[in-house]
Structures are given as C-alpha cells and as structure tokens.
Amino acid sequence: MTRLPQFIENVQGKLWLTEDEDHNLEIRYHIKEVLFEEQSKYQHVMVLDSYTFGPMLVLDGIVQTTSRDGFIYNEMISHVPLAYHPNPRNVLIIGGGDLGAAREAAKHEKVERVDLIEIDETVVRASQLHMPEVSGGTEISPKIRIHYRDGVEYVKNLKAEYDVIIVDSSDPIGPAVELFSEAFYQNVHRALKDDGIMTCQSESPIFYQDIMAKSYNRIAGIFPHTKMYTAVVPTYPGGFWTFTLGAKQALPDPEQVRFDIDARYANEEVIRGCFSLPTFIKKQLEK
Numbered sequence: 001m002t003r004l005p006q007f008i009e010n011v012q013g014k015l016w017l018t019e020d021e022d023h024n025l026e027i028r029y030h031i032k033e034v035l036f037e038e039q040s041k042y043q044h045v046m047v048l049d050s051y052t053f054g055p056m057l058v059l060d061g062i063v064q065t066t067s068r069d070g071f072i073y074n075e076m077i078s079h080v081p082l083a084y085h086p087n088p089r090n091v092l093i094i095g096g097g098d099l100g101a102a103r104e105a106a107k108h109e110k111v112e113r114v115d116l117i118e119i120d121e122t123v124v125r126a127s128q129l130h131m132p133e134v135s136g137g138t139e140i141s142p143k144i145r146i147h148y149r150d151g152v153e154y155v156k157n158l159k160a161e162y163d164v165i166i167v168d169s170s171d172p173i174g175p176a177v178e179l180f181s182e183a184f185y186q187n188v189h190r191a192l193k194d195d196g197i198m199t200c201q202s203e204s205p206i207f208y209q210d211i212m213a214k215s216y217n218r219i220a221g222i223f224p225h226t227k228m229y230t231a232v233v234p235t236y237p238g239g240f241w242t243f244t245l246g247a248k249q250a251l252p253d254p255e256q257v258r259f260d261i262d263a264r265y266a267n268e269e270v271i272r273g274c275f276s277l278p279t280f281i282k283k284q285l286e287k
Contacts, residue, residue, distance in 0.1 A: 005037040006044055007061035017048060019062060021207060021237050029053070029063070035130040040122035047130040053235060055131045057098055059123070065098050067133040069234050073201070074100035074134070075266040076231040076274070077243055081164045081199040082108050083259045083271045084251050088163045089113070092191070094151035096168030097123030099135040099144070105166070106141035107261050114144045115162075117151040124148075152178045158191035165192060167200035180211065182218045185246070189222050192248060199245040202228065205281050206238040213284050219246040227251070228285065229274035231265070242281070 008031065009016055015031040029050045036047040046058040054067035065073065078101045082088045089112045091105050097118040105114050118124055124146060127135040140146075147154070155165075165188050169180070178184055188198050202215040220226040223246030233241045254272035 005034055005046060007046070007058070008034065008048075017050075017058065017061070017063075025207070025237065027237070029056070036126045038122050038126070040120050042120045042122075045120070045122045045126055047126050054133070056235070057123070057127060057131060057134075063235050065100060065131075065134055066235050067131055070098070070100055070131075070134045071263075072231055072265045073233045073236075073241070074098075074104050075263050076229070077101050077166055077168055077199060077201060078104040079259065079261060079263060079266045080229060080243070080271060080274060081166065081197045081245055082111070083257050084245075084247070085164055085197050086195065086252075088197075090162045090164075091115070092117065092155075092162040092165045094155070094165070094167050094169070096166070098127040098131060099124065099140065101166055101168045102144045103134075103136050103141065104261075104263070105164075106143040107263075111143060114141070116144060116146045117149050117154045118146065119148070119150050121148045152184055152187075155184070155187040155191045158187070160193045160196075161191055163193055163196055165196070165198040167198065169201065180215055180218075182221070185218055185222050189246070189248070195249045197245060197247045197251075198223070199243055202242045202244040204236065204238050205230070205240060205242050205278075205284065208237075209284055212242050213287060216244050216285050219244050223247060225250055227275045228277060228281065230277065230281075231274070 017029045017031055019027040032049040035049050038045050043060050047055055049055050056066040057064045091111055091114045093102055093116045102114050102116045128138050203211045205212055225247040227245050229243050232239050259268045259271045
C-alpha cells in the first residue's frame with residue numbers, strides 16, 4: 001500500500017487505527033488490512049480487517065460495528081422493542097447502513113416489512129461486500145427495503161404508519177446530529193401507530209452522560225412510557241452502552257414477554273431483565 005488512508009498509521013511496520021474519544025482517551029486497534037476506503041458525500045468510510053475483532057466498519061475514524069461483537073448491539077436495539085410490541089408488522093429503521101439491525105428485525109415472524117432509511121449508500125455497499133457476518137452479504141431478506149434518503153426528512157410527513165421505529169444512528173456528529181433532536185423525536189412519535197414503540201442508542205453512561213440524559217429526557221417528554229436499558233458492547237468506549245425506548249402505551253409485564261428468536265446475545269431472560277439499571281444511571285436520569 002503506497003498511501004495510508006486517513007486515520008491509519010504505520011508504526012514499525014504495523015498498521016494501527018487510533019480512535020480519539022474527546023481528546024482524553026485513545027483506543028488503538030491493530031489492523032491486518034484495509035479492505036475498503038472511500039470518502040462519500042457525507043463521511044469517510046472504511047472497512048478494516050482487525051486482528052481481534054475481524055472486519056470493522058469505521059466512519060470518520062470511529063468504529064461503528066465489528067464482525068466479532070456487532071451482534072450484541074444489533075440484537076438489543078431491534079429485539080427489545082419488537083419483543084415488547086404486541087403485533088409489530090411494519091418496522092422503520094433510520095440509519096443502520098450495516099444492515100445488522102434490519103437482519104435481526106426481519107427474523108420476527110410477525111414482521112412483514114422493514115424500511116431501512118440510510119443516507120449514505122457507501123456504508124451499505126461496504127458492509128455488504130466486506131462484512132457479511134453483520135450485513136448478511138448481498139442476499140437480504142425480501143422483507144427489507146432499502147431507501148437512500150435523509151431519515152430526518154423522511155419522518156417529517158409520516159403519520160401513524162409504523163409499529164416500531166428503530167433509530168440506529170452513529171454518534172451525534174456530522175449527519176447524525178439531528179437524529180438526537182427533540183423535533184426529530186416528535187416526528188418519530190407522530191409516525192408511530194397508537195400502540196407504537198421507538199428505540200434508539202443513547203450513548204455511554206460513563207463517557208457521554210450528558211448526551212445520554214438529554215436523549216432520555218427528550219424522549220420522556222414526548223412518550224408517556226419511557227425506559228432505558230443497557231448492553232455490553234466491547235468495541236464501544238467503556239464497553240457499557242445504553243438504549244432508550246419510548247412507547248405510546250404501557251409496556252406489558254416483562255414476565256409476559258416471550259422471545260424465541262435465534263440470537264446469540266438476546267434471550268428471554270435478557271429481554272425481560274434489561275430495564276434493570278444500576279443506581280448511578282438512575283441518578284443521572286433524575287438530574
């Protein structure tokens with residue numbers, strides 16, 4: 001390789017990706033090979049083959065998902081709202097260009113349609129070509145329909161169209177900033193049917209407490225029933241990650257929830273118990 005891509009450095013003959021977290025923490029990944037690199041209209045996109053995590057999707061120098069642990073995030077952001085909804089037929093995913101969440105959603109027998117709204121075609125193409133463990137490759141479920149559009153604009157004119165909406169966004173920088181706004185959450189609320197449920201990733205409770213709390217409080221100000229849940233995703237800063245769920249109607253008793261989908265992280269016990277939060281997170285949400 002004559003030219004090293006942006007964000008990659010050669011140190012004594014070894015390739016490294018260094019992820020900078022708010023100029024206070026650096027996480028380094030030893031890289032075997034650059035599988036894909038392209039500057040899209042919206043962001044710098046790479047797929048890197050790493051020694052520990054296998055192929056990993058990297059946007060603007062930040063790891064989004066990996067072939068080794070991506071299933072954890074994708075299962076939790078999709079299966080939790082779908083398990084708690086009584087009849088999830090129509091699903092909207094905003095973001096999620098790696099196709100992982102869409103693949104998981106399509107596993108549910110009741111789900112008839114999964115609309116994936118991804119602004120950047122490059123992310124989908126790179127994931128399908130080089131991350132089949134996450135994306136499923138070029139063969140996708142007939143339930144999944146991919147639309148290359150701006151998710152913020154897409155939901156503005158919708159009313160009572162979807163049963164479940166999953167906001168699978170990257171961090172609130174670049175094209176993902178508006179996906180954390182109050183106006184966007186209000187549009188998501190309007191796009192849901194009367195018994196609709198939405199969920200989104202709401203960042204690290206250690207490194208991004210302010211973003212987590214703001215996301216939760218904005219959703220709680222719009223949805224009458226709001227809950228936060230967590231999962232451990234090793235390649236995310238600190239490994240501990242939160243999700244926020246907003247529901248138009250009261251959620252069923254967890255003991256009544258059934259889950260029999262073929263999954264590697266999610267199971268009935270995890271789905272039922274994921275809303276149990278550590279004390280320090282509860283206190284952060286109460287501020």
